[in-house]
Amino acid sequence: MTIETKELKRCNVIKLEGRFDSSVAPALAEAFRESMDDGVYRIVVDMSGVQFFSSAAIRALLMAYKECRRWNRGDVRLAAVPEHIAGVFDLAGILSFVEIYPDTTFAVGSF
Amino acid sequence: MPPFELCVNSDLSQLARISEFVSLSARRAGVAEADVYDIQMATDEACTNSIEHAYDGDTGEVRICCWVENKDFVVRVTDFGKRFDPDKVPVPDTKAPLESRDIGGLGLFFMRELTDGIEFHSDGEKGNQVILRKRISRAE
Numbered sequence: 001m002t003i004e005t006k007e008l009k010r011c012n013v014i015k016l017e018g019r020f021d022s023s024v025a026p027a028l029a030e031a032f033r034e035s036m037d038d039g040v041y042r043i044v045v046d047m048s049g050v051q052f053f054s055s056a057a058i059r060a061l062l063m064a065y066k067e068c069r070r071w072n073r074g075d076v077r078l079a080a081v082p083e084h085i086a087g088v089f090d091l092a093g094i095l096s097f098v099e100i101y102p103d104t105t106f107a108v109g110s111f
Numbered sequence: 112m113p114p115f116e117l118c119v120n121s122d123l124s125q126l127a128r129i130s131e132f133v134s135l136s137a138r139r140a141g142v143a144e145a146d147v148y149d150i151q152m153a154t155d156e157a158c159t160n161s162i163e164h165a166y167d168g169d170t171g172e173v174r175i176c177c178w179v180e181n182k183d184f185v186v187r188v189t190d191f192g193k194r195f196d197p198d199k200v201p202v203p204d205t206k207a208p209l210e211s212r213d214i215g216g217l218g219l220f221f222m223r224e225l226t227d228g229i230e231f232h233s234d235g236e237k238g239n240q241v242i243l244r245k246r247i248s249r250a251e
Contacts, residue, residue, distance in 0.1 A: 019130070022159045023123035052130065052148075054155050055217035062214050084148040091224050092217060093205030 003031045010111040011042035011074075013104060017049035025056035032064035032076075041067075041074025044107040048080035058092060065098060075099070079107035112140050114178035121162045121171045121190065129158050129175055133186060136177035140184045142247050149225035150186065150245050156218040157188040157241045165192025165239065174238075183227070183244040191238040197231050 001018035012035045020028060035043055043064070047053075061076065068074040077099045081089065089095050101107035117132045119125040133154045137147045154175065161173045174189040203216040223229055228244035 019127055021123070021126040021130070021155055022163070023126055052151065052155070054152065054159065055221055056159065058217060059214050062209060066209060084145070088152065088221065088225075091205070092203070092220070093207075097209055 001027075003027060005031060005035060007040070008108060010108060011044055012038075012040045013044045013046055013108065015046040015049070015104075019052040020050060020057035021052060021054045022056040025054070025060045028057055029060040029063065032060065032067075036064070036067060041069075042111050043068060043074065043076045044079055044101075044104060044111075045076060046079050046104045046107075047082065047085065048103075050082060050085060053085050053088070058089075058094070061098075062094070075111075077101060077107045077110060079104040112136075112179045114176055116174060116176045118172055118174045121166050121173050121192075123159070123162055125162070125173070126155055126158060129173075130155055132175060133177060137184055137245075140177070140179050140247060142184050142245065146245055146248070150184065150243070153222045153225045153229075153243050153245075154186050154188065156222045157186075157243065160195060160218060160241075161188060161190040161192070161239070164195065165190040167193065179247070180244075182247050184247050186243045188241045188243075189238045194233045194239055195231065195241075 001024050004015045006013045014031055065076040068076050079101045080103050081100055115136045130151050134147050134151050137150050158173055171192050176187045178185050197219060200219045201216045203220050204212060226243045227246045230242040232240040
């Protein structure tokens with residue numbers, strides 16, 4: 001599992017790779033926390049390399065989504081979500097509010 | 112397919128190994144690739160529950176056993192700790208806007224939604240068991 005944060009002008013891009021189960025969900029929450037502590041609330045999550053995303057990882061994502069959108073200060077947008085993971089997001093009703101883009105360029109451009 | 116069994120310590124670092132074991136067993140049983148992820152996820156959630164809640168922070172054993180029964184691929188997750196009561200877990204309202212939504216309860220929700228059947232058994236000697244079933248639908 002790797003988490004890499006890239007700082008761009010418009011937003012931060014957090015690139016995720018590998019398995020995100022309960023053992024690494026705290027590291028994911030920490031990555032979001034670091035961006036927010038730096039005052040960056042516009043975040044793109046590049047999910048192209050994610051193989052597995054458990055409910056604990058989804059909780060970390062939703063907590064960050066809630067916090068970034070508070071007082072209209074930002075948003076968390078997803079890029080390149082693998083089909084099987086998008087299916088799980090749909091089941092949990094997440095796709096009705098979290099914005100998904102086909103790739104990182106589109107997602108960054110949306111801010 | 113003979114039953115396959117994996118015994119691990121109740122440590123979250125074992126989840127990757129459990130996923131690999133269950134995926135391999137499911138593929139060997141002829142489960143369609145699209146369903147392998149569902150089984151992997153449901154099993155991961157069941158094992159996370161056992162690891163996080165059964166032993167109150169102490170180390171215990173978690174057993175994962177897979178077999179084929181009729182046309183179902185079956186996964187049984189067993190621990191020997193505290194009994195898990197699924198009725199006490201709130202059911203998430205997946206239609207509610209996020210602001211008014213309680214983010215908990217998703218693990219059990221996925222276990223139910225991603226399988227074709229789920230059972231919970233608690234028996235002193237046999238331990239606490241979660242049995243997950245997924246119909247094997249082979250590609251035509």
